[in-house]
Amino acid sequence: MPAAEGMKPMTRRSSRILVLNGTSRLLMKAEGLGLDIVNLRSDSNLDEKTRLLCSAVHVVDFSRTGEVLELVRGMHRDQPFERVICHAESLQVLAAFITDEFDLPGNSFHTARLLSDKYALRSRLRSRGLSRAASAVIADGEQLAEFISVNGPTVVKPRNGSGSWGVHFLNSANEAGTVWDAVTAAGLKEMLAEVLLVGPEISVEAFSIDGRHYPLSVTTKEKNGFIELGHAVPAPLGHEDSQACYGLVQSLLDAVDLRWGASHTEIIFTSDGPEVVESHSRRGGGHINELVRLVYGIDMEELMFQLAAGDEVSLQAAPHAQGAAAIRFLTAPAGTVCEVRGVEEVSGQEGVSEVEAVSSGHPSHGLRWSGDYLGHVITRADTADAAMERATRLSRLIEFDVHAPADKESAEKDLVQQTMREALDMFDITSLSSA
Template structure:
């Protein structure tokens, strides 16, 4: 009898891919990675799994490769990760549909991939969203910003991980970032189209959903503007019962508006003067370290439960305990060559620390981009309450050190 296999499109630099590989093995499945560049995922050798090079943007090529693999394996499920963009998850949905496997609705996923289209559908359904406009050139950007009023957010209509997203606080920053996006320094997955939107000021929250159930609500902070690089995440979010219920209510209205009713979704909010305003609906599981934090906070392993859905089994979202779990990201303050890292073992030995993870290994050149790719690692801690978790986390982070040598400058 052929071995049951789970096909994973692409991987994840920040660790989610390895979580899926490990969970698939625990469920008795053979994970197989299909990637345009398997070498970028360091854990593949560690986990000793098959990785096949294939253009993951080419649906026909993926169908051919999966058909070839079916000659050897019983392919029971297909899923993947948004690397580099949400459009890959739409391809996952189409693959599942082609092979008659459980998966999300491709049309629903594609509607979410376009942030302008997503905004329109949410607004039409009465879901609170920032004021927004679409622009395809610098003149339209300037006009849209004038209508909305500064400060505004500029972001590519298609993309993820805050890539290309900037807060523009004045006319100079607006013009500079518009030129950067449209002038060739940003790599577009589609024709250049910019979403110009109101800066919804207020605390940031995220709702993690499986099917039609909000499993957890977390909170996060960011590093200094104009970028949106995560600084710290915490689960559960410090909300009152009423505030939590309001976020859940808006989250479920998003699912209805976008026809999302299968598998994982994560929804980002800002709590403004209007209450929770939807910043983005991502029709997929949030990346690491969210799944680890949720498992530590309430005992639900969203990675394993998602795989169960992918292979046609029922998932179990019952909460098994209640803790506070938090992650702090390790973010360099300069460009240069990462020479060494130290203190990870000491930090991991601190009671209450659950994980110390590096995404890269020295020596590695670091060029900050002002998005999630700037994070080079994270530390996770958990305890029975918020205050204790914060103390543990800070103690551990203070033990972690690294050295970056600036790139040599060319003397004129």
């Protein structure tokens, strides 16, 4: 294990931690660490073994912030928590609020708010000389048209969104009215407008311990517009470009005072140099953590549990890669999946690390954001390009038969509301007065 080899189990008492959401796969990474885990989640989708790993599991409505906090405060009074762990983008601010309220080690409410509010982050970066990109909060179509007239091609997105949901590209001011109609139809009252950053896009995966930041990997992306179709690790960058990205990310994490845990920062190589798109106080989505684990032997999800358990964790920046890994996401047209073919065939192919696909009866929503993926293929090879080629080729062997919905318009309206709840940060500070 090239970078995590220094992890040494310490004699420890059982630490009580609060985990917000998380899959069975994630939670099982705490097995054997002696943690007393309380899991708050938005659904009951845990297998029996994972339920037994947790001392308590509570299904809650995270959008009712005051009620959730009252539940947590009661549990903390009875038996204090020692840390909060959360990888869900929409719950980062809530996790940080709890961390601050109970004076726990971790990232502060201020840090989480800076990272969740894309306009606040851009403003902080500009004030530190870490960004040159123009941005503005837009409240109507006229303001959007004016921004485009001044700055040229523009990206419009929610200030606190994730997964590429609600993102629009505009080439001219003439498109502002149509885009704003779509924004209004989604129930949003303001958006962030930013000048379009042009160039190859990568992300930097890092891990921080007590405010010291360790860049671990650079991820390359394959996209369809703003939606990611796949990732590969390590990105085929030269040493100078990699170091420029690492330095930019370390400065960014210092600027927002991120103290611990995984982080994921998206960067575009413009003609003027690397520019930050956005950054997050969590590990990257789309199974990037698994790609980093395969290539570097470092599991950032597991590291967070180990730190919570009191283990000593030793990391080094820019560890040596052992080959490459890639993921290709599976999608299908909107409707209901009736049959899935090719999974077993692909699973047996050379270089395949993992294949997952939804089963018959699962809804398909086409491809509007990252929450619409129906599965994935993860492969290994000597280089990132070869791994991505293999994942892309094999993913085409998996086929979905889909029946279209009978009432497409009604289904789409319901889906917009559901997707908003998943993509936008759920922390509602106005509800705290009732808690």
